Amino acid sequence: MKLTIIRDMGLVHEDGEGHIDLDLSSVPTNIHALQWYGSEGEIEYNDGTNNELITALPTWAESARTVLSNRNDEVAAEEAAHQAYLDSEQGKAETVRQERDLLLQETDWMALSDVTMSTQWANYRQALRDIPDQNGFPFNVTYPTKPE
Numbered sequence: 001m002k003l004t005i006i007r008d009m010g011l012v013h014e015d016g017e018g019h020i021d022l023d024l025s026s027v028p029t030n031i032h033a034l035q036w037y038g039s040e041g042e043i044e045y046n047d048g049t050n051n052e053l054i055t056a057l058p059t060w061a062e063s064a065r066t067v068l069s070n071r072n073d074e075v076a077a078e079e080a081a082h083q084a085y086l087d088s089e090q091g092k093a094e095t096v097r098q099e100r101d102l103l104l105q106e107t108d109w110m111a112l113s114d115v116t117m118s119t120q121w122a123n124y125r126q127a128l129r130d131i132p133d134q135n136g137f138p139f140n141v142t143y144p145t146k147p148e
Contacts, residue, residue: 003036003057005064008046012068019071026063034061093138100131103143120147 004013007029010022032046036057043052057065085091107125110117117125127144134141 001036001038003034003041003061003065005031005034005061007031007033012064014065014068017068017072019068019075022064022067022071024064024067026060026067028060031060034058036061089138093132096131096138096141100128100143103146104128118147 002015004018005011005024005027007024007027009020010024011020012018012022012024030045030047030049032044034044034057035042036054040053040055041057043054043058045051086095104125107121109115110121111125124144124147131137131141131143
């Protein structure tokens, strides 16, 4: 296990996973950082104390690992909830509308007063606006073909 703890940043980074702005109040205030490399490490102090080589993680470092683990669990739960929303009818409808709106924005310049829009482009833009009225919306949507 590789572990980095930087108290003032609220940073805990373990084996490629990490967060900042964590509550590291369990870490003594005279600690700047801890670096751990599997079976040994080093504590860096911010009060003039020489760095200390260690062969066991201090209790406060284990507490910081728990804070990181809890935050990772929170993030995973947030991501699962977000994915569930995206998979829901409301989430899928929002996603389809956003995609439709981007396609409409790409052609907004054609609707300016000094541009004559062809019938094909007007029909395309109307078909984009009509996407939410399609049978099967939002799970089965057919986008219109962009004119050439």
